Amino acid sequence: MHLSPDQLIFWQHGFFKLNGTIVFTWGLMLVLGVGSKLVTRQLSTELTRSRWQNLLEIVVTGIEKQIAEVGLKNAEKYIGFLGTLFLFVALAALGTVIPGYEPPTGSLSTTAALALCVFLAVPLFGIEEQGLGGYLKSYIEPTVIMLPFNLISELSRTLALAVRLFGNMMSGAMIIAILLTITPFIFPIVMTALGLLTGMVQAYIFSILAAVYIAAATRTRKPKPALAVKT
Amino acid sequence: MDNMTIIAVVSIITAGLTIALGSIGPALGEGRAVSTALSSLAQQPDASATITRTLFVGLAMIESIAIYCFVVSMILIFANPFWNHAITVVTKAAGK
Secondary structure, eight states: OOSSGGGOEEEEETTEEEEHHHHHHHHHHHHHHHHHHHHGGGOOOSSOOOHHHHHHHHHHHHHHHHHHHHTOSOHHHHHHHHHHHHHHHHHHHHGGGSTTOOOGGGSHHHHHHHHHHHHHHHHHHHHHHHHHHHHHHGGGSSOGGGHHHHHHHHHHHHHHHHHHHHHHHHHHHHHHHHHHHHOOSSHHHHHHHHHHHHHHHHHHHHHHHHHHHHHHHHOOOOOOHHHHHHO | OOHHHHHHHHHHHHHHHHHHHHTHHHHHHHHHHHHHHHHHHHHOGGGHHHHHHHHHHHHHHHHHHHHHHHHHHHHHHHSOHHHHHHHHHHHHHHHO
């Protein structure tokens, strides 16, 4: 019973290891990329459309509505990043129904990489929206004394994103592995269903938190009434 | 008791205590969060989408604390660096 798919080695040559995390991530990339390409080959705007196009439209409009509800003004700019985060983490959790598959988000490497993407995306979107000076000024927002606390909060919420997703996925996999050695008949299936539910909730949480962080970095600061009168 | 035994005993006891004590706070917090969400849903049912979404986000943040404690106890049991170090020292001494 291993802690994460990192310890499942498929192929090794000297320093390069092809472990379970990498292989399952490639599998997910293949399914998402090739699947989307196949579905969107002939998009139709008529009343009759293929069921896969309907499914993708439901998913995309649902994500766009959620992003708009969080408070991000033009959702089309951010749906590429946030939608990909949600789809990757959700599909990584859903794949547990396939025997022999372990979610790559059960390894701290994958979740740390995803959290680092969010950590880099928030300043990028913030600077794109408010300019470099405006974004940097947000760090001294209430008073200058808050500067170290704002910096620490940036780092700690990135760490929290990574560890939250890793802990949820790893604990689900570990519970199932332990139960398989104790009562292998029906109960592991119940725990797998619970693992699917928590996986979907964690996917939603990850992308909603990323959207909230981006919204906090890109919201326009309202000028104070006294200053508005002066100009 | 030699070093290995001390490390093993302390790791096992700490792992159990970590997850036991670490689940109390989040469980109480989640209970309060859900009860407040239910009462506000009863007062304003048409805001149920916002309330439900905020409830889930809040529950995930509270759950993270329990997850941190779980990760620490898993590390103590399965990926304990002090235990691994003691094992390598003992195997080196036995190999000599």
